[in-house]
Amino acid sequence: MKKVTTSTLLDMKKNGQKITALTAYDASFAKLFDEQGVDVLLIGDSLGMVLLGEDDTLTVTIEDIAYHTRAVKRGTQRAFVVADMPFMSYATPEQTYTNAATLMAAGASMVKLEGGDWLAETIKGLNQRGVPVCAHLGLTPQSVHVFGGFKVQGRDDLQAEQLLEQAQTLAKAGAQMLVLECVPSSLAQKITQAVDIPVIGIGAGVACDGQILVMHDMFGISANYMPKFSKNYLQQSGDMRQAVVDFITEVREGVFPGEQHSFN
Numbered sequence: 001m002k003k004v005t006t007s008t009l010l011d012m013k014k015n016g017q018k019i020t021a022l023t024a025y026d027a028s029f030a031k032l033f034d035e036q037g038v039d040v041l042l043i044g045d046s047l048g049m050v051l052l053g054e055d056d057t058l059t060v061t062i063e064d065i066a067y068h069t070r071a072v073k074r075g076t077q078r079a080f081v082v083a084d085m086p087f088m089s090y091a092t093p094e095q096t097y098t099n100a101a102t103l104m105a106a107g108a109s110m111v112k113l114e115g116g117d118w119l120a121e122t123i124k125g126l127n128q129r130g131v132p133v134c135a136h137l138g139l140t141p142q143s144v145h146v147f148g149g150f151k152v153q154g155r156d157d158l159q160a161e162q163l164l165e166q167a168q169t170l171a172k173a174g175a176q177m178l179v180l181e182c183v184p185s186s187l188a189q190k191i192t193q194a195v196d197i198p199v200i201g202i203g204a205g206v207a208c209d210g211q212i213l214v215m216h217d218m219f220g221i222s223a224n225y226m227p228k229f230s231k232n233y234l235q236q237s238g239d240m241r242q243a244v245v246d247f248i249t250e251v252r253e254g255v256f257p258g259e260q261h262s263f264n
């Protein structure tokens with residue numbers, strides 16, 4: 001079985017094959033997702049919310065992500081493993097490199113950072129040092145207190161234009177993947193067409209190159225709430241493996257996300 005790499009994901013975009021992604025935090029679920037054929041597993045800082053019951057992601061530490069990355073890596077054979085850099089773990093270049101090294105040593109093949117233009121130099125520096133980067137734009141949950149809540153981003157023309165430009169800047173700086181969270185579907189479509197790197201959406205409509213969900217939302221068991229853009233795949237079959245198969249099928253066929261899971 002061939003491992004998924006950055007070039008696999010790039011080819012999938014070029015060939016119009018949808019990329020499937022789920023968050024994972026432990027070896028057992030990682031193995032289950034990997035065996036069903038999920039392409040990307042993300043050790044998300046969402047673990048602060050779905051594993052620990054916090055109201056936001058800000059309390060998560062680099063040690064937390066490293067611990068769960070080790071577990072996910074052990075359960076994974078094929079999928080591409082991406083780890084979130086937590087809040088304030090990439091504030092300075094020195095911090096960024098040390099912390100990215102910790103996650104790569106724990107088993108990540110790429111790190112994900114939230115933010116716009118200001119990350120361009122960071123992305124270049126990480127690339128030069130051998131660390132692939134996924135950028136994350138739109139509703140970046142580490143900025144929840146700046147936004148004043150978990151709110152859809154890029155609704156007005158100026159903000160939409162800025163998001164498009166930032167996506168292009170980050171891709172040019174060397175980001176090899178982009179997560180777009182909670183933006184209007186039409187904007188996500190524009191961005192997906194404007195950049196040559198795979199764009200993975202969550203609450204960003206069906207036109208993205210792939211889709212990611214928080215695993216607890218996909219199973220409909222999140223402690224806090226169920227975001228509108230998520231879908232409970234356990235409901236239909238009552239079987240966890242089948243739920244993952246159904247998620248993969250619906251993403252590949254462009255059935256998920258539907259209008260009811262998207263913003264306009």
Ligand SMILES: Nc1nc(=O)c2c([nH]1)NC[C@@H]1CN(c3ccc(C(=O)N[C@@H](CCC(=O)O)C(=O)O)cc3)CN21
Pocket residue numbers: 045046049050057139141150151152182214216217222225226227228229
């Ligand atoms: N369980 C879970 N699922 C997630 O998708 C998720 C997390 N946790 N934790 C980290 C971030 C936080 N996220 C969130 C959380 C809430 C909304 C939310 O309530 N959104 C509103 C839209 C509000 C608006 O219209 O502006 C919604 O109705 O879904 C969105 C993203 C996404 N991530």
Ligand SMILES: CC(C)C(=O)C(=O)O
Pocket residue numbers: 023042043044045046047084179181202212213214
């Ligand atoms: C929602 C995804 C993209 C994420 O960043 C996380 O799970 O932390």
Ligand SMILES: [Mg+2]
Pocket residue numbers: 044045046057084141
């Ligand atoms: Mg995250």
